[in-house]
Amino acid sequence: MTETAPADPGPATLGGGATCPVCGAGVEPGQAFCESCGSALGATPPAAPAAAGLQSVEQTVPIELTRPTSAATPGAAVTLTPTARCLSCGGEVGEDGYCTVCGTKAPSPRDHYVEQPASWVAAVCDRGIKHHRNEDATAVAADPEPGSRAVLVVCDGVSTSSDSDVASLAAARRARDVLVALQPAGLPNPASRSGAIAAAIESAVAQANEAVLAATPADGPDAAACTFAAAVVEGDLVVFGNVGDSRVYWLPDPGGTGMGAEPTELSLDDSMAQARIAMGVDRVTAENGPQAHAITKWLGRDTPDAVPRTGSVLLGHPGWVLVCSDGLWNYCSEADRLGELVASLAGTTASPLELAEALVRWANEQGGRDNVSVALARH
Template identity: 80%
Template sequence: MSTVPAGPVVTRTCPGCGAEVEPSQAFCESCGSPLLDVGGAAAATLTAVAQEAPVELTQPVVAAPEADPDALVPAARCLSCGGEVGDDGYCTVCGTKAPTPRDHYVEQPAAWVAAVCDRGVRHHRNEDATAIAAEPDPGSRAVLVVCDGVSTAPDSDVAALAAARRARDVLVAARPVGLPNPASRAGLIADALEDAVARADQAVLATTPVEGPSAAACTFAAAVVEGDLVVFGNVGDSRVYWLPDPGGSGPGSEPEELSLDDSMAQARIAMGVDRETAENGPQAHAITKWLGRDSPDVVPRTGSVILGHPGWVLVCSDGLWNYCSDAVRLGELVGSLSADVTSPLELAEALVRWANEQGGRDNVSVALARH
């Protein structure tokens, strides 16, 4: 969960579990109980967004089997035991009811990329969103987008989904042609990322109410993979990592956090505070930039890297990196989990499951591309 900084903090307690919460929070961080009467606006708007026709693209690259590539696809396997989920929505092995598609959905437009978005254990609803696209040939071109709705604002689940889809569509269409120089391509894709964020911000404004206790908001992180080139950008504290397979040497052979958070924690790190202290201190998850009506700045930080080794490009929300922030540790985790799985989708599911096993205090989004 990310939070937008506010004025002086006046504490209160959750009526469900008694945990201390901030006045602006819509849901309790500990038990997920609703704290504000947000009505049915979020559900109504989400339905409208989910049914919106895909934007027509001049160069579509999505390889999706469904007629509607934006249909939220629920998990085919039970999250409790791995059994098959029946047509009635219950596991045919253990009888557990499967979550709704918005609480847990998957995306896999090509065999070498995948995304999983999950409500987590503690939250009342899933305010994360993913939107990905890919060409079918492994390592060719992919777009990975993750947005994390700010839990202190109603309708942030709607904001995140609208922003992620709009940004993906812009990045899919903005494909440099006839530029063999990686630096030139990286520059044009970085410009496209800025445009994608601006369009995503417009999508947030168009799909969420003007009035309310606080404006809907979300973070943004994205990676565009073109062969060995990865161009990335972010607003807020969702992240992009490069996690190479172990055993390599030279540039690009070490795990790396590519993006740089817009957060109070990152500001403290810049002042010399060690990462663990900064990321666990007061207001650590207060973000300094976000998408939404009251955002001070929606220009993303961007960058690029050339990958010279096999590995994973990972875009994720803080629901994952909360439990494994350091790139080296995260690379070790991915290495241990990938030993037991055979596809990006299985690895994404394993990472989400791992985060929930650590406590699942937040929504969890994982988008992966295999290089």
């Protein structure tokens, strides 16, 4: 669970109507989704297609970000395609979101979805066990050739804000599209490429922040907010950036030596816990103490600073680039432990999608007290 630092003002809500346009159930102001059928509130047209370049994302469940048709619709909305078949009996799910045979309500497509744009890149986003909705979001893209170019983005909605699920998906999708479009060309030097990609990440964060604002009315007590973490993989070069406490890790296969052979937490949190670690408090105490998950930077209307921390690393070994939300690292924060976990789950044959699903499943087995997002690229 992510929350903003208590000293900062809270963020706004996405308005709905008096009744759900799909099932007719009553809805309260500020709801983004109908509690009865799970439909998005507000009619909007499809978003423009993603920028050309990397392969478009393939998802097992379509999740479409759309924009308002007029100023009367406050901000952006997320349109979810309902499940076609009942998971209980296999019967057809009706337009109201309930099985026409046994009456069981179908789960929201947002509860668990996967993305696999190429064989070497995948992401899984899951509601977890304890939360009533999934406020995390992933967005990934990749060239077909393994080890070529990939974009991994994870955003975690701030749980104390309204419409954080809308904010996270809007931010992740926008950032991915910007990073797909802004590909440096003619820069063979790794340092030059690293600087150009870092600038692209800064631009992606700025536009992701604008996407969050577009999903947030100008007034309201709880402006939508989310964290941000991303990694751009180009061959042996990985450039990363973050705002908040979603993370980027490098997890090499066991047995390597030399530079890049050790599991490493690449990103640095913007959080109260990280501030305490910087003051000398040990990691376990800092990450489990009071306000440990209070973040000091985020994307949203009331953020004190939306400029990401960025960095880069050259990889000299096979392994995994991992971008994740705190729903995973809550249970395995240290890079060494996370590397051991990945090695035990991956073995020698796991695909990125199989490993991402296994990591999500493992987090849920530990209690699943938060939403879980895992994005992986195999190097």
